[in-house]
Amino acid sequence: MTRDWIRVALVAAVIALAVGTWTQRTQTASKPAAGSDSSRSVHIESYANGKPAARTALPPEAVATLAEIVAGGPFRHARDGTEFMNRELRLPRRPRGYYREYTVDTPGASDRGARRIVAGGDPPEVYYYTDDHYGTFRRVEAADGR
DSSP states (O other): OHHHHHHHHHHHHHHHHHHHHHHHHHOOSSOOOTTOOGGGOEEEEEEETTEEEEEEEEOHHHHHHHHHHHHTOOOSSTTTTEEOOOTTOOSOOOOTTOEEEEEOOOTTOSSSOSOEEEEETTTTOEEEEESSTTSSEEEEOOTTOO
16 A cells, blocks of 8 residues: 555656646746745646637646546545546547546535546546536646647
């Protein structure tokens, strides 16, 4: 069990390093607010009808969930890794079984909350974040621009 947590911590460190490098390369002329730590955020772009819309920052709980996905677990929620059906077709059409969903902890929530990461592919090649229980999705941009 300790080995699994070490693996998750190492993967999280690698993701944080990659995200920090990517963030530095893509920063605009505007500076972050005083006291903010841009190396801890992952930038995501809104994704609606197959087209990017706007950039926002991924919450730290979602960064932790991404690290768990990349590490292959262990996952804290029983439904993590179950098939996401994409019934509303808010994500690009893919064969059944392509998308998997993972819970993003919501501070103060007494249940799973509304936040999820949906990963596509096996192994995952694309990630989407939703904070409104699948109402809208934002594609997570990887450090290599995918």
